[in-house]
Amino acid sequence: MPRPPHAPGDQASDASQAAWQLDALAHAAWARMNASVSPQSVWLAWFDWASHLAISPGKRLELLRLAQDQREDLLLYLRQYWQADPAQRADIEPPISDKRFRESEWRQWPFNLLLQAYLMAERWWQEAGQGVWGVEKHHENLVNFWAHQLLQVLSPANYWLSNPVVLAQTRAQAGANLSRGLANWLDASTRQLAHLPPPGAEDFVVGRDVAATPGKVILRNDVMELIQYAPSTGQVHPEPVLVVPAWIMKYYILDLSPGNSLVRYLVGQGYTVFCISWKNPGEAEGGLGMEDYLQQGLFAALDAVQAVVPGRKVHATGYCLGGTLLAIGAAALVRDGDERLASLSLFTAQTDFSEPGELALFIDESQVSLLEAQMKRTGYLRSDQMAGAFQMLRSYDMIWSRMVREYLLGERGSMNDLMAWNADATRMPARMHSQYLRRLFLDNDLSSGRYEVGGKPISLADIALPIFNVGTLTDHVAPWHSVYKLHNLTPAEITFVLTSGGHNAGIVSEIGHPHRSYQIHTRRAGGRYRSADDWQAAVPVRQGSWWPEWAAWLQARSGAPGKPPRMGAARRGYRVLQDAPGSYVLEK
Structure with a gap:
């Protein structure tokens, strides 16, 4: 991986090089000791907050007043509680209600x-x-976040003696719930130590139960495999669809079970679909960078698609980080006069990282430098390091409530395909991850016109292709307000969809899924800008899945259906290598 900006140059003295290497080793050890979280970043935030609070008498008086008001509210509630008839005490409204309790x-x-x-x-x-x-705003967010984490630890719901629901279950079941909970804890601990998936994941076998849409691998290189899916209709639209998923996850989030597979749905709508399956990188791939994923990933896949379906423009679709890469690639293609794309579809993909949401809590110079030091030793970022950050962002749902349910109540929920996929984790190449964090998150080069492809800068403002842009309402990875910022970066026609659900569940929104809704509106090319909140307030809500809207949007920009193409293009170097889902998706 490349050295961070503070590393000595190649001409530096041996002493300077040795000093830097010593610091790198020390920082890597510090990262391992602190679960890849920078204590310095946290300490600076708390010092910033405490020192400014110390010279803010008005704020301190306000907090004192709040504490006094809370004390009076609590005493009033307790007085009403004890004065009431015992049968009516549970009906007395407490000062604060919370759906968690x-x-x-x-x-x-x-x-x-x-x-x-x-x-x-x-x-x-x-x-x-x-x-x-x-x-500082970043420090304020960190203080709020870590205070919330500490309070989550102290919640009375987390402990047997202070959780009345658990105590009631223990009495009713004569302790059987605790016995089951202990068995659940032992099983989970054993699986974690053995690096095994959670129970029930074995029921979702890749290639049999999930990632089961028929197809063939027609290209394999050091970065990815390209899958061409078999047609399921007698005729197909002439314009193929190329799907670029994120390499922070296995591609089959878009090809789960047959009933909720977006790939299978798209094939059923009469499209020739291609999908990239990224290699799960190890130490040997640590030197892969963003340019490698662009050249050997997107551009290599585009060459293969054009070989199979020559002379036809491509509907390019990107999900999450794959959508960011696709936007970068599309701008580079336009810059170089390449007109092979017919449209862009971007799902939960950020292009402006000035307000990246809660993930920014873990992205500052101190944190990134710590990760770089740790990745320098391994060549990659482990999946559990990424998973830990996501879990802390939703600590109640993903940690504490699950622990109470499984270990205290002795209840274990059933596994589904989305949960099994989520447990099938991937790694991140060290060089790519460093570039991604620095150039996009820290420096926001893409939206500022400083991002370079092939040594020359690109601009999203050059993109004139029609864009189908999807944000999800409760996304904590790519907040929809951040996704919406694409409206500021290109004058192109943008059809924006805001759908219910989170980063993954909002995209896996099959037809017939209960409690799904969305909003959709098209800003014509060169149209006036409308803020995200104004957009949300003005656009009506529709019930159901957004998938048919996307299918209709693609159809309006596609030609009349005709004969499906062959699988692969052997004469042009793209022969069938094996059946889908290929081999890269099976790598652990």
């Missing part, structure tokens, strides 16, 4: 006191962590 047992003594004290502490720290004069 909706069970009636939480309104019984002494658990109501524990709960209200905890919720008031949460409310107090929420107010304390924001609005302090002079605190």
